[in-house]
Amino acid sequence: MALHILLSLIISTILLIPSCFFLKSVSATASITTTKFLRDPGTLASNNAVFKMGFFSPANSTNRYFGIWYDLKEFDATDVVWVANSNNPIKDSSGFLKVSNNGNLQLLNEQNVLFWSTNTSHQTNNSLVAHLLDTGNLVLVSTSTSMIIWQSFEHLTNSFLSQMTISINKDNIHEKSTVLRSWKNASDPSDGYFTLGIIPNTLLEFSIWDANKRYWRSGPWNGNLFIGVPSLTAEATFGFRIIQNVIEGTVEILFSVTDDTLIIYFFLNYDGNILLKNLEDDKSKWKIWWQSFQSECDVYGKCGAFGRCNPKDSPICKCIKGFEPKNIDEWRQGNWTNGCTRRTRLQCSSDNNGKNTRDKLDGFLLLKDTKVPDYAEFLLVDDENQCKMKCLGHCSCLAYAYPKGIGCMIWNGSLIDLQELSPDGTDIFIRLAHSELGERNSRILFIAIPVTVIATFFFGYYLWRWMRRRNDRKSSKQEMYSLDSVLNSINHKNLALFKFKQLEIATNGFTLENKLGQGGFGPVYKGILEGGQGIAVKRLSSASGQGLQEFMNEVLVISKLQHKNLVKLLGCCVEREEKILVYEFMPNKSLDALLFDSNNQKQLDWKTRFNIINGICRGLLYLHRDSRLKIIHRDLKASNILLDEDLNPKISDFGMARIFGTKQDQANTLRVVGTYGYMSPEYAMGGRFSEKSDIFSLGVLLLEIISGRKNRIVLEYEPCGLLIHAWKLWKENNMLSLIDSTVLDACFQDEILKCIQLGLLCVQEFPEDRPTISALITMLDVTDITDLPHPKQPGFTQRQACASDGLPHHGEEHFTLNHLSFTDVLVEQSCGRVFIIPRIHFCHKGF
Structure with missing residues (x-):
């Protein structure tokens, strides 16, 4: 018996000698074998301690994934550069990684459910070992032959690291090859919408696809750099090498860093942006060295053909x-x-x-x-x-x-x-x-240019004098001509042209008794047509700052939109000097008429309020994503949400709206319009608007619906605005204090708290932190609020001053700004916080 044990030990030692010899050349601290498993939550580091592999959960998620990441002072899921089971998460912490009996590296749980495998055909398992190399490459190696059976560098996810080599057979590619694929979002590493790849043509270049649509391209490779992105210049310390074998039809792409102290890699973000990230010297955080989207012009085909x-x-x-x-x-x-x-x-x-x-x-x-x-x-x-x-x-x-x-x-x-x-x-x-081509004789140009300049000066001066003598009636005729051109371009089958006399009769001469409200554009009247149909008549005031441009914009935009949560435009009237819009009549007026009136608030129980929130989101989803046109509303607020007989919401007032191209993400304007309490910081201070500026307004609206308070009212116990008040309560974990007392006793506290959290997510300071409307609707359906992202600080750059500043009190109305002119910047301390505030001058009419 003793002899048998001794022989077994000798044989085991002999078999282990090659393995031990091999382990000396790699990292013995980061290895997995048939007997040595890696169990959740364990991790293994590479020999140089730059990389670590193990189990992790992304932000705001309880799912467990196996991945590789840069080993920094604090773990952040954004540092994960490779994920094994990205599309098949483990729901608990029972996962483990091992080398299986069939010679594969496998990820299983305690019930031996397989979540991921290398799927190699190697049959011998007793000589296989898995290592995490110093390059971040996870390899499955045969210790008997030192041959790599499988490696993660050949199965990329969203990151391209130094020392990687990508080999592509162009003969097997019909349209594109996928090199990297983004995560779905920051909390979900499954296959996202964006992919990075190359097109198999003679001139090699990288492209990003949004699903099947081209989203960005690098321009062709000239042997040193991609000529479409000259800002990504070749450095002495790092760079690409691309080797094309025309005979074999293959392409090899290599990315290398010669300076070992420089930690740098490419990363395809879930929003479709390629980032070149560089780790700072203290290894505490990353900085962005380069990114693919420097401006709107980097969007593929932004300006169309030619x-x-x-x-x-x-x-x-x-x-x-x-x-x-x-x-x-x-x-x-x-x-x-x-x-x-x-x-x-x-x-x-x-x-x-x-x-x-x-x-x-x-x-x-x-x-x-x-x-x-x-x-x-x-x-x-x-x-x-x-x-x-x-x-x-x-x-x-x-x-x-x-x-x-x-x-x-x-x-x-x-x-x-x-x-x-x-x-x-x-x-x-x-x-x-x-x-x-405009070729001209230089002598003729030498004479013609000065003569033209002089003649243009005198003609311009005469024209200026003549234009100053033009009266208001002539100006009105010109406006009517412009209006006629717009109306002629509209499909008249969907839009009626009313006579002024017809509307005058319907509103009983636009009497005060029929007046529904007053906005910056002018008054709105209730009317009844000859057949008994109720209508709302919006009569553009001649004194309004919103003039011909807003009127034409609303006609053009809303006449092309059809959705149950958008107010329906029935027609318009262009006659004499009148510019009138005719809408379907909403018997319950606007949301603010009920929400901010203590006598009417009781009509809005929580079920009704949640239905209003959901309806507004559905209407905004249609504007941003589902309609033929991509519409940015720019003036989303409680007074622009109308309520029908069943208190269903309908978004109205598209005078400020802007139509975006299908691939356009944002735009700038020098003419900032909208209601100041609902404006996002980037729009109010920089004139930059996008889907995310509408999301900010929606977030303010959500908090108002939940609290029953206006954003800019002064509270006795919190003299700053609603956003600061809500943020303070969030940090104190006292969100119940924000809820309107009329719905506080309802049995929907979890749903209400979820909506508060979504409202705070929408009003975060930076646009990229705010969710899209489609993501927001998805989160509305989530029952477990622990799965939701945690909000960051709201945008406080709008002027949120204290009671001493004379802000409107409860019951006072907001104003719609028609023109803003920024003159200087003021640094002000208010309520224990410091704000950078643009001083502004504006013209307005009470709403």
């Missing part, structure tokens, strides 16, 4: 010379996706008989410092002149370029994704008809 984008221009999109907008109305509204069309047909270089004269030949317009457009073809020629002649010799060729390191590029189709990259872009030559 449009050129420049983030420094206003508007940012312009048609290149020789082209004009395909749809002038959309172009003026900031929707550039339809692009531009050629003004003058090309003549080509010669006809079949060679009869074209020299002065009719097409020519080329030089665009300097440009991001070259998509869908280029590569030609092998000797020099730039040959490239030009090749393009000129084919009628289908619309442009050419000859960038350093690439050579001849030509375009035979529409030019998509043109962008100014001054001063680091590429020179591109656009083919134009001879008449569009």
Whole structure:
């Protein structure tokens, strides 16, 4: 028996010698075998302690995942660079990782349910060991042959680390290859909407897709950098190498860092942005070295075909010379996706008989410092002149370029994704008809320019004098002409044109008894048409700061929208000097009439309020995502939420609304409009608005609905605004004090507390922290509030002063701002907090 035990020990020792020898060359501290498991919540570090692997839960989630992350002072799920079971989380902490009997690395739970496996065909398991290398690569190695059976570097998730090599067989790619895939959101590492990959053409470039739509592109690789992103310059300490094997049809992409002290990697965020993250020297936090989206112009095809984008221009999109907008109305509204069309047909270089004269030949317009457009073809020629002649010799060729390191590029189709990259872009030559090139005799220009300037000055002076003598009636006629042009573009089958006399009879002469309310635009009256239909008549005041532009905007926007939570526009009236909008009648008026009136508040029990919240969110979802047009409302507030006979909400007043392009995320304006208590900080102070500025207004509205208080009223025990008051109660874990007493005793406290948390998420200071409307609706359906994200500090940059500042008290109304002019900045201390406050001047009418 003793002999048998001794022989067993000798054999075991002999078998372990190769394994131990191999472990000396890697990290013995980060290994997993058939007998050595890694159980939740255990972790293993790489030999250099830069990386760690183990089990983790993302922020605001209880799901468990196995991953690899940078080992910093404090764990943050955003540091996770690889996840094994991203689409199959473990619901508890019973998970463990082991080398299985069939030679695979497997992730299981205590019930032996398989959540992830390497799925290799290697059958021998007794010589396999899994290591986390110093590069962050998890490898499954045969200790007997030192051969890597499987490695995480070949199965990327959302990160591209130093020392990685990506091998792609272009012959097996039909449309695109996926290199990285984003998380769904910060709390869910499952497959997200955005992917990074390459297109299998001769000129290699990276692209980001939003589902199946192109979202961003890097421009072609010139052997040193991607010419569409010159800001990502090659550094001495790090860089790319791309090796193309034309014969075998393969591409190898390598990213390396020569300085061992530099910790840097690429990361595809869940919002579709590629970040180059660099760890600061104290290893406490990351800083963003570079990101793919520097401006709106980086969105793929922002200006459509033959449009050129420049983030420094206003508007940012312009048609290149020789082209004009395909749809002038959309172009003026900031929707550039339809692009531009050629003004003058090309003549080509010669006809079949060679009869074209020299002065009719097409020519080329030089665009300097440009991001070259998509869908280029590569030609092998000797020099730039040959490239030009090749393009000129084919009628289908619309442009050419000859960038350093690439050579001849030509375009035979529409030019998509043109962008100014001054001063680091590429020179591109656009083919134009001879008449569009604008060549003139220099002597004629020398004489004509001064004469034209002088004549223009005198003509301008005379025109100015003449225009000053124009009376108001002439101005009104011009307005009516503009209105007629807009109304002629509307589908009259869906919008009625009322006569003024008809509306005058319906409202009994616009009497005071029929007046429903008064806004910055003018009064609203109740009316009854001849057939008995109730209507609300919005009569634009001639003294209103909201004039022709707002009227036309509302007609154009709302006439194209159909949703049960949007007020229905029945028609309009353009007659004499009148501009009138006719809506369906809402018998319960607006939300503020009930919510902020102590006598009417009791009509709004919690079930009704939750239905109102849900309806507003559904209406906003339609505006932001589901309608044919992407609409930013810009003036969402309680007085613009109308209630029908069943107290169902309908969003109204689209005079301030803006139509966005399908790929447009935000816009800037110098004319800040809306109601100041509901404005997001970035909009009130910088004129920048987006879906997230509407979300901020929605958050204020949620807190008002729950508390029954206006945002800017002064509370006896909290002399600052509602947002500060709600935030203080949140930090004190005393949210019940915020709830309106009329619903406090209801049996829905968990649902109410959830809505308070969602309201605070919506009013966070930075737009990127606020949820989208689709995410918000999803969270409304969540029953367990522990799964919800925790809010950060709300935006306090609006003026939230104390009672001594004379802010309106309970019962006073808000104002709609028609024009804001920022003059200086004031630093003020209020309620124990310091605020940076823009001093503003505005004109308003009481609402």
